[in-house]
Amino acid sequence: MRSLYISFISEFYKSRKTLAFWSAILLPLSICLIIALGFILKYDNLVKYPPQMLWFYFIYPIAGIMGSLLLPILVIYNTYAITNMEYKGDTWKSLFSLPLPKLSIYSSKFIYIIFLTFLTMFLFAIFIIMAGHGIELFRPQLKFSGFNPTEIIFRSFTKMFLSSIGIISLQFLMNLLWNDFLKPFGLGFLMTIFASIAANMNWKYAIYIPQAFPSLTVMNIMNSKKGIEFAIFDQAIAHSLICGLVVFVAGYFILLKRNIK
Template sequence: MQGFILSLQSEFYKTRKTLAFLSAILLPLALCLMVSAGFYLNAHKMVNHSAEMQWMRFSGAFIGVMGSLLLPLLIIFQSFSINNIEHKAEMWKSLFSLPIPKWSIYSAKFVYALFLNALCLTLFATFILASGIILDLLKPELKFNEFSFAGTLFKLHMKLFLASTGILSIQFLFSLLWADFLKPMGIGLLLTVFGIITANLGWKYAFTIPYTHPMLAINSIMKQVLNNKNQQMTFDLMSKEIWFSLAVATVTFVIGYFVIRNRSVK
């Protein structure tokens, strides 16, 4: 356990000043500022919407693009960046020469990748909520304060996090296998586009493709919310694509360990 904690701390210190870490903070902040500015400047066009609808429109401006494209691309970049430090500096031999089990080193890297994803999505939810509160102070006519959206917003982002674990595990494995950026990025981008197409076409087996899971999760949320118009916005956290995403993450995590265990460092 001590080896795992030391490896996890090492990952943080190695990446804290890199784009891999900074993107998890700056991207949610930048997007929230831009969307908030748009709502502020066009508040007079939205005063007739209910408070519930305002929150749905405001958060939907982020969630739609995030689930279909932005989140998979961010995961692809962050997963590659975490292992690229070792590839670039040829540090695998140094890492494995330490008196720390390979299992601890590998699992710490994977957990850190999960942490970056969780941090990014948590900040998205936090910044969206904070932006709505600030907009309500600046433009009370938007009525953001008339509906409590915090619980729904964080639950929604939790579902997106669970839906993205399959993509993260696959891209993490790709970044272990290849040192160059083009292979994991190219394959990841191709699979993301393929996932968007199959999800939009409504293919009944689209859930078997991990790159469709964030988009399918959003579609599942919207379907449940629209079917409960007269109730508060409720949806199931665990759905078919979430279970499949977690299964893919588990299997791929084990495969990645065997890749690391058998890696030659000579």
């Protein structure tokens, strides 16, 4: 357990100055700021809406693009960036020649990528709430404070976070197998486009495509009663977690059999 902890701390130490780490913070911040700016500038069109609808209009563009594109691409990029750090410096060999269990080294990277995704989702939730109340400071006519969205926002982003676990495991495995930008990134991107179309067309097998889980999750949230009555665990989330676990375990056994070059 200690070796897992120190490996995780090392992952943070190594990546804290990289785009992967900062994108986890800056992406939610910049998106929320841009939308907030839009609300402040175009407030006269929005004054007529009740607080609940104001929150809905704020979250809708984020959740919509998040499910179909942003979350999968963010995960694909983060996974690439964290594993590529080792390829770039040719440091896999030094990592695996340290007196640490291979499982700790492998798991810490996987957990760190999950942590970065969690951080992004958590910050999205925080920044959305802050932005809503911030907008009201500039435009008191927009009564964001008339509705408390905290629970629904956190539940939505928890659900979206869980839906990404399957993609993380697949991308992580691909990045371990290929010291290449194009193969894992290109394949992941193509699968995301395909899965997004499949999910939006309600293709019955979309539920088995990991890249479709975020899209399906967002659709489930949007289609729920009043947009607020939804369960965190549904079929897409269950498939995401199962996919994550199975690929994670398979990846470890593949790693054990591989030579580190």
